[in-house]
Amino acid sequence: MTGYEVVEPRAESLVESLRAFGYATETAVADLVDNSITAKATTVDVRLRWAGNESWIAIVDDGLGMDGERLREAMRPGTTSPSAPRTVSDLGRFGLGLKTASFSQCRQLVVMSATATSSLVARTWDLDHVVRVGGWQLLTTLISEDRALWDELHGDQPGTVVLWRQLDRLVVSPDRQNEQAERHFYTIADRVARHLGTIFHRYLTGPGKITIRVNGRNIAPWDPFLESHETTQVVTDESLPYRGELISVKSFVLPHVSRLTSEEHIVAGGRRGWAAQQGFYVYRNRRLIVSGSWLGLGFRREELTSLARIRLDLPNHMDSDWQIDVRKSVARAPGALVPELRRIAEVVRLRSAKVYRHRGKILQRAGHGDVVQAWLQVVRGTKIAYQVNRQHPLVAALLTTAGGSEVEAMVRLLEETVPVPLIIMNHADGPGRQTTPFEETASGAVLSVLADVVRAMRRTGTSDKEIVGQLLTMEPFSDFPDLVREVCTRELGQETA
Template identity: 40%
Template structure:
């Protein structure tokens, strides 16, 4: 065998792992996966602001690791997808701890204790880049050691994962008295709470398998299906065969707004709002992988009349490859043999949801989601439906504020568009779902150059209105119709 060893450059590998598209909440969820796999009963997520020295830690009281297990855990891709895993292991590629951490910080320290024996290892990306070697440090330095001891306290078993030199905050320009940046830092706490409550809801539901706290506050599970509500419509569960195993699909039609209290209605909207939360919910070993998505099935797009349709899909852990579960555990691609069945189930669930909404005469307004996301606002007032272009949409706002344009002309154009919406034609076209329905920018998939340019204009508008680049990309990636397409905002 004639060959050469073409080892990847550590600096290039670090840059690649840092750019996998994790948000802070999804990265923390990857760390919580490890705590759950370690059979932790208590998991704590701490955010501490200290200017450029700010840090985030995830601590658990799980089984802890031996020294060799810690080194394996800190090694990139030490265990691939085919490695044998326990029934509680939520990992897949053996990269979650590293890729999630490198996306958020420049210094990762893991301290673990089992049977009273402590072991510590640190990745300092500055060291990796300087020496062009994967130098896993045995000593993290005095400051980090003091911090780890403070976080760990007197724990006898478990693990501390500490992030320092946080991305976006580790700069001499960021000081501890920078109130604006501090507010941005702690705004991530609320987003993290909502995400973890959704992703690990099945673990938090009684009888709870673990307790998760964020900054000392216990999380409550977010149930997307309102399974305890008496007005919930349950569609019969259907097992779909996939090789030697089966995929469990259970559709739900949620109660209409009239059957929910104001608090129930607001909570049921979820982190992304009613429109953003409709669709399939894919679970693997009870961990939520995908929340509210029509899986790219052609002709199925988000519309208000289907807001009550949510479908639980439980895939076996061994079917990861067939479902294309990615490194971040944030997206899936359904296997070809199941797609027509999923489409069939989705269509009759959507029709049942639409029927339920029509019977109650309820128009669910887009304003129940993030008002920045949608170009149109739908309201019912004085017994009539009103359609208005969202003046708070970043691109609309930028056009109105552009000093180089005539704002009166722009406002007049917007009013003309609002008053001439072809409602009759739209009603005829969209009475039922058809495969020839128009889809924004050509539907799901890679974005065309025109789409990318429009998305970039929205991105620039976000930046001009004071958002950070990371926050702007995050907002763009959840904004219809860009949330169903692939471009720079979610690459």
């Protein structure tokens, strides 16, 4: 028989190491909401209460609950092997989430639970007690204060309350009268609400939706794909075969900023902004794992591709293939899928760039051809410059009839003094701040400009019919077909189709 020694981990050392998995508070709370959803909860209520050193956070759900034996197993570190089969709807994997997520935020984890057929049970991990005794002693006594919280937060119904006490990493002052510390504590609630609205947005809408609240307020789902917006484009929608199964991949190009209201643009940009939100969104059982990443496929985040977002749906038994970590925040594509994912990414990136260059315009106007841009991008050696389009009907008319050399000099002056650095800086500070053509301009002022354009084109001998067609495809008037129709009727006696 081979000799061996049993070397058990030192509880007082390992328990402190389990606190270092790198959870932010919002990701730790999301891990606990996973458990609530797996337990078939229809309502999850996250509560944060400030009381200095006695502050606490609770995650309350109306799920199936646990009896004493199941609760004991749930509190065991590594309760289920990552390789063990899971039910289709299970959002867990490593059997560590409840413990590592909680220990990362607090030194005392209390879980209270009841089922439809069993009374209230409770278990507590007190890390100070574990360190003091040097052993994995799970406390079984339910103190009166925690029982009172159960009655306040849950009542006599099946479900579970996960309670975090001794929030040593969240409470910056032990003084409950410290207003600055209190404000800091409650900013956590805002971060948690935004994060949960992102991670679980597909659980918050549609058939079978659940309710998630933070301090009594329902959180709003954040749809990264703007699927309900009329100008969002579905670029590809396909299923990729992998190990005898199909992985759903659907790609979108979001509307250009010119097609969004200020509020829509801010919301769609998310917490990190438009440039950082481009790329793949990897879901595991509809739960968002990775938000806005090119998955190491060799693509860079670029301004022109900021409208590209791709939804990828995984079943929960492919965690190992995708190298999903304990915190459910990292995923890497299997090598066999890389070529297909790159192909899809290239298609949606090209479409995003095309929409971005045309500033969100519909590229073809039925019966009227391409939109004529006022500015062109040109390459001079290794540098990029911007030129006024001399084939633009108005520019061409001015060059022909209004002293060509002087107009040409003015156009060159404009071209050589385009404030590109200032535009880039302002766009980086707030991409939604730039105005669109004639934004908030009275229609009468636009009509006046249109009338001047019509007269200038007439002086060049352009026929009335050609003027009508060119106005409908001339930037920026192509965005104002009703005003083009009105001015053509008034100035030319022509009606547009």
